[in-house]
Amino acid sequence: MAVTCLLEITPGSSFEGFCLVKEVKQEKTKKGDPYLNITVAKKHKMVACKLWNNGFGGRSVDELLTIFANGVILHLTGDATEYNGQVQMTISHFRLAEKDEVDIREFIEAAPETVESMEAEIRSYIDEINIPILHQITSELFEENKKYFMEHVAAVKMHHNFKSGLAYHTLSLLRISKNICDQYGPLVNRSKMYAALTLHDMGKIVEMSRDYTAPEYTIFGQFLGHIQIVNQMIDRRLVAIRNDRAVSKDEVTVVYELMNIISSHHGPLSNGWGSTAEPITLEAHLCHLIDNIDAKINMISKAMVDMQDGEVQKLWGLGKIYKPKDVEW
Numbered sequence: 328m329a330v331t332c333l334l335e336i337t338p339g340s341s342f343e344g345f346c347l348v349k350e351v352k353q354e355k356t357k358k359g360d361p362y363l364n365i366t367v368a369k370k371h372k373m374v375a376c377k378l379w380n381n382g383f384g385g386r387s388v389d390e391l392l393t394i395f396a397n398g399v400i401l402h403l404t405g406d407a408t409e410y411n412g413q414v415q416m417t418i419s420h421f422r423l424a425e426k427d428e429v430d431i432r433e434f435i436e437a438a439p440e441t442v443e444s445m446e447a448e449i450r451s452y453i454d455e456i457n458i459p460i461l462h463q464i465t466s467e468l469f470e471e472n473k474k475y476f477m478e479h480v481a482a483v484k485m486h487h488n489f490k491s492g493l494a495y496h497t498l499s500l501l502r503i504s505k506n507i508c509d510q511y512g513p514l515v516n517r518s519k520m521y522a523a524l525t526l527h528d529m530g531k532i533v534e535m536s537r538d539y540t541a542p543e544y545t546i547f548g549q550f551l552g553h554i555q556i557v558n559q560m561i562d563r564r565l566v567a568i569r570n571d572r573a574v575s576k577d578e579v580t581v582v583y584e585l586m587n588i589i590s591s592h593h594g595p596l597s598n599g600w601g602s603t604a605e606p607i608t609l610e611a612h613l614c615h616l617i618d619n620i621d622a623k624i625n626m627i628s629k630a631m632v633d634m635q636d637g638e639v640q641k642l643w644g645l646g647k648i649y650k651p652k653d654v655e656w
C-alpha cells in the first residue's frame with residue numbers, strides 16, 4: 328500500500344499523495360536526454376525527485392515547467408529509494424491539485440512562536456540599545472521593514488527556511504546574546520550586540536523572494552547578497568541622520584563598527600562562507616559564533632525529526648550526525 332503523506336516516506340516505499348513544489352531544475356543526462364530535478368515538501372520534510380523523460384507523458388520541458396512551478400501543490404505517484412543517505416523519489420504520474428482539494432497551510436512549515444510575540448520581544452531588545460545612533464538606526468530599520476521581516480524565511484534551503492524563520496532566528500540570537508552579555512558583563516557591549524544581531528540578516532528580505540511557500544534568490548540578491556544589502560540600508564540611514572543634524576566622529580565610527588560586525592558574521596574570509604570583511608572586534612567574533620550555533624542547531628534538529636533512534640545519517644554541509652537513543656539514565 329502506498330504512503331499518502333510525504334512525512335511518512337522512506338526508502339523502498341511507494342508514494343501517492345500531495346506535495347508542495349519547492350524547486351525545479353531542468354537537467355540533461357550524459358546522453359543528452361532531458362529530465363527534471365524537483366524538490367517537493369510537506370512542513371519540514373523535503374524530498375528530492377526525478378522526472379525522467381519517459382515520464383513526460385508527451386509534454387515538452389516548457390509545458391512541464393508550467394506544471395512543476397515553485398509554490399504549487401501537485402498530486403504525485405512515485406517510488407522512493409536512497410541516494411547519498413537521503414530519500415529520493417522517481418515520479419511516475421502527476422497532476423495539479425484541484426481548487427479547494429487541499430489546504431496549502433498543511434504543507435507550509437512555520438516558526439514555533441507567534442509573529443506577535445516575537446515582534447514584541449525583538450522590540451524589547453531594541454529598547455535596550457543604549458548607544459543613541461545605533462538605537463535610532465536599528466529601530467527605524469526594524470519599523471520600516473517589519474511587515475516583510477516578520478514573515479520572511481531566513482534561507483532558501485539551509486537553516487530556518489520556513490515562514491517567519493528570519494524573525495525566529497533573529498530572536499534566538501538575541502536570547503543567546505543576552506546570556507553572553509549577562510555572563511561577561513562589561514567585556515561585551517550589549518548595545519552593539521543587540522543592534523548587529525537584529526539587523527544582521529535583514530538584507531534577506533531583498534535577497535530572497537517574499538513567497539515563503541517556495542522562496543528563491545532574487546536578481547538583487549544574486550547581484551549583492553544580504554550582507555551588502557543591509558549595510559547599504561544602514562549607510563543610507565546614517566546619511567539621512569547626517570542631513571538632519573551634526574554627527575560626531577565617534578558616532579560615525581560606531582556605525583561603521585556595526586557594519587563590520589554584520590560584514591563578518593559568517594566568520595573569517597578564509598572559511599569562504601560569504602563574509603565581506605574580517606571580524607576585528609570581540610562583538611564581531613561573538614556574533615559569528617552565535618549565528619553559527621543557532622544555524623547548526625536548527626539544521627541538525629530538523630534532520631533528526633525523521634531519523635530513528637540510534638541512526639547515523641549524512642547531513643549536507645555538516646557530515647554525519649547521530650540521533651541518540653531515548654534512554655532514561
